[in-house]
Amino acid sequence: MSHSKETFNNPILPGFYPDPSICRVGEDYYMVTSSFEYYPGVPLFHSKDLVHWQQLGHVLDRPSQLDLDGTPCSKGIYAATIRHHAGLFYMITTFVVSQTGARRNFYVTAEDPAGDWSDPVWLTDAPGIDTSFFFDDDGRAYVMANRVPPSGQQYPKHMEIWLQQFDIEGKRLIGEKYSLWDGALKNAHAQEGPHIYKKDGYYYLLIAEGGTGFTHAVTVARSISVTGPYESCKSNPILTHRHLGREYAITNVGHADLVESTAGEWWMVCLASRPYGGPYRNLGRETFLVPVEWEDGWPVVNPGKGVVELQSRRPNLPEHRFPAKPACDHFDSGELDDCWNFIRTPRGDFWSLTDRPGFLRLRLKPESIAQPVNPSFVGRRQQHMSFAARTVMEFTPGLDGEAAGVVLLQNHEYMLRFEYTKVRGSSLLRLVERKDGAEQILAAREWSGNKLYFKIEAEQQSYRFQYAALSGQWETLAEDVDGRLLSSDVAGGFVGAYLGLYATSSGMASDNFVDFDWFEYGGRER
CATH class of the missing domain: 2.115.10.20 (Glycosyl hydrolase domain; family 43)
Structure with a gap:
């Protein structure tokens, strides 16, 4: 505009x-x-x-x-x-x-x-x-x-x-x-x-x-x-x-x-x-x-x-702009930027910007983002109809049920999870749709490695999920995914959609953690 x-x-x-x-x-x-x-x-x-x-x-x-x-x-x-x-x-x-x-x-x-x-x-x-x-x-x-x-x-x-x-x-x-x-x-x-x-x-x-x-x-x-x-x-x-x-x-x-x-x-x-x-x-x-x-x-x-x-x-006031925030958060500060939120009051020492300076570390909590709890999650608002988000994480799932990745969230019953996890001994990269509490795996492939790049692009209600082992070498896991489940019109409630980084050990104690080096978000209206 x-x-x-x-x-x-x-x-x-x-x-x-x-x-x-x-x-x-x-x-x-x-x-x-x-x-x-x-x-x-x-x-x-x-x-x-x-x-x-x-x-x-x-x-x-x-x-x-x-x-x-x-x-x-x-x-x-x-x-x-x-x-x-x-x-x-x-x-x-x-x-x-x-x-x-x-x-x-x-x-x-x-x-x-x-x-x-x-x-x-x-x-x-x-x-x-x-x-x-x-x-x-x-x-x-x-x-x-x-x-x-x-x-x-x-x-x-x-x-x-x-x-x-x-x-x-x-x-x-x-x-x-x-x-x-x-x-x-x-x-x-x-x-x-x-x-x-x-x-x-x-x-x-x-x-x-x-x-x-x-x-x-x-x-x-x-x-x-x-x-x-x-x-x-x-x-x-x-x-x-x-x-x-x-x-x-x-x-x-x-x-x-x-x-x-x-x-x-x-x-x-x-x-x-x-x-x-x-x-x-x-x-x-x-x-x-x-x-x-x-x-x-x-x-x-x-x-x-x-x-x-x-x-x-415009109002009849002198224009006063503030410095533009960079699109990419490199997690170099000692504090989280004001755009980031937790779900409910954060309990437990599950996140850190100092354990590994320059990285956001999330420890795996038994709590899941699919429960109305305080999960290991740090997220920000979706602010544009069409957007691109990218991040890179270092993580290896050790036990079955350990998972980390990126989530598009409306509430704990409605979300899209782009995650690296272990299921029955196999390490998988997968896209999970959770709708009305029921989960469906939209796409999955076996994966091994410690470093993983994620990219999510939304063209209005059409979402594409890509990954890479090396920067820029993108492969598509799923595309034309319907984003309407991220609206309150489908999911109910009063909040808007979030994009977040999360980790879970799915009910079990774990010493594992995931490190995110940076997170980039940019959008446009049409």
């Missing part, structure tokens, strides 16, 4: 970065997104121009902040909100313990968002998900989230938004709980993602409705009192793509947050997806930017168009 000084390209955060929340401090903009069962939790970004973003790290990067043991796929850390008040950054979020278990709300603080954030402050009697802070100009603070209406649900996924005063010093909720909004539209459901803003004497309550899939939407209401009553905007939903069809270029738009720029412009960040190869969203829910103007006391999203665009007019 072309790029000029007048326009920018969406998404501003490509790949699995859902539920964006944004705040401005001076001339700096900060944004966080959801992270679910991945660790570290809550990726944190910084920008000067709203278009170019640099990751500062993660908010929840210590086990004392985030214990994801036993957390099911697509549970864990839900929508986070970031706000700044009186010299302190606040990040508040929901920890969804299990499918039916508690929703526990907590917040952490930091003076420097790039530094260490505090350990969690857990809120009691704070039901629901998608907690948010609002700091009023009279010094009072409030917390809001959603909940089942006290009078009961009148229809499926019927929720309401509640608000309660927050004692900043006492770090607790105080006073009465107010019901702010019990559905702006009669056909709306899954009311969630609330944020409050104050402008020109009105309090504006922005929420997400319709569920985070195809019928997702953004609606708004306003009041002269923070506790209500709120009146619904007559043009709600102020943003949705559900009327555009399932194969429109951008779908399931919703869950938004507003920010006013230093130039006095208003902008909205929101989540949306880019389906390809049909209504399939391997990239998950991504972060987009869209302009907002105010008419008659109400926000109008992208006036004259009313939709999120892949290319849009």
Whole structure:
């Protein structure tokens, strides 16, 4: 897609970065997104121009902040909100313990968002998900989230938004709980993602409705009192793509947050997806930017168009680019790059960048990536519809069941594993498709050797898997492999696809390990 000084390209955060929340401090903009069962939790970004973003790290990067043991796929850390008040950054979020278990709300603080954030402050009697802070100009603070209406649900996924005063010093909720909004539209459901803003004497309550899939939407209401009553905007939903069809270029738009720029412009960040190869969203829910103007006391999203665009007019801010990250990670640093994640909180001393400097070493754990556990896995998001990934590893499987390689992952039930393993005494290079928990070997051949190059190329939903004993001498193991099983539309859940390096001893103790010298990833949209 072309790029000029007048326009920018969406998404501003490509790949699995859902539920964006944004705040401005001076001339700096900060944004966080959801992270679910991945660790570290809550990726944190910084920008000067709203278009170019640099990751500062993660908010929840210590086990004392985030214990994801036993957390099911697509549970864990839900929508986070970031706000700044009186010299302190606040990040508040929901920890969804299990499918039916508690929703526990907590917040952490930091003076420097790039530094260490505090350990969690857990809120009691704070039901629901998608907690948010609002700091009023009279010094009072409030917390809001959603909940089942006290009078009961009148229809499926019927929720309401509640608000309660927050004692900043006492770090607790105080006073009465107010019901702010019990559905702006009669056909709306899954009311969630609330944020409050104050402008020109009105309090504006922005929420997400319709569920985070195809019928997702953004609606708004306003009041002269923070506790209500709120009146619904007559043009709600102020943003949705559900009327555009399932194969429109951008779908399931919703869950938004507003920010006013230093130039006095208003902008909205929101989540949306880019389906390809049909209504399939391997990239998950991504972060987009869209302009907002105010008419008659109400926000109008992208006036004259009313939709999120892949290319849009730039904010009236000086362009501020950050140094481009190299496509290849040579694992020469003492720390993993911010793009890398673990599945759940890493337990055990299973990875190292120092045992063999210049290599990422993964020790074989009995745990398997096909279980809802913390496997020996280090992965990064798929961020493009078409991409190429390459790596080289040194590994010899010693015992039956020992395996290492590259995995394309949606969750522990849906993946493609490109692995070197030993089965009944034979060393094999194979491609395994795991779909709905059932495994099928798509291709295999006997292999012997210690050093192995991998290459995976995706042309939209068509994947090719190649290997080599010597650099550049590629042989094809499988091609035209269907990638749609890596979409949440097939696999379910809320996360996007990952590419990762992994190792396992398949249930048995092992002293074996694998060394990866480098990992390269590059992509394009079409």
